[in-house]
Amino acid sequence: xxxxxxxxxxxxxxxxxxxxxxxxxxxxxEQVAAAFISFECETTDRCSASADNPEALANDVHFLELYxxxxxxxLEGSPLHRLVERDYQRSLSNAVSAFRRITTNDLGDDIKLWxxxxxx
Numbered sequence: 001x002x003x004x005x006x007x008x009x010x011x012x013x014x015x016x017x018x019x020x021x022x023x024x025x026x027x028x029x030e031q032v033a034a035a036f037i038s039f040e041c042e043t044t045d046r047c048s049a050s051a052d053n054p055e056a057l058a059n060d061v062h063f064l065e066l067y068x069x070x071x072x073x074x075l076e077g078s079p080l081h082r083l084v085e086r087d088y089q090r091s092l093s094n095a096v097s098a099f100r101r102i103t104t105n106d107l108g109d110d111i112k113l114w115x116x117x118x119x120x
Contacts (some may be wrong), residue, residue: 002091018075037068037071037087038065038084040067045090048095053102054114055119057095058119062119072085072095099114
């Protein structure tokens with residue numbers, strides 16, 4: 001094989017290694033983002049289960065919303081996004097149930113109405 005052939009081989013192999021490195025980094029970044037969002041959902045679920053103050057619960061849910069909006073963009077288009085979205089929606093519905101239990105009010109299923117009343 002000539003020197004030109006070796007150069008092409010090295011160039012192609014280097015490109016493949018760079019592509020695989022980029023894919024691994026992207027997948028790792030998605031996993032970390034999904035793990036952190038899931039952790040925040042679990043934290044909000046624990047707060048919902050033991051909440052006795054609607055203002056504190058409203059602050060926790062508001063933080064979860066901001067955290068999810070800020071970090072879910074990394075997951076757009078990946079299969080992990082559906083899992084994290086399901087976990088997030090479940091946490092919000094648990095929070096609505098906790099609001100109903102704590103306050104004995106019924107403002108509906110929209111979490112924004114609950115946050116508007118008890119956070120502002």
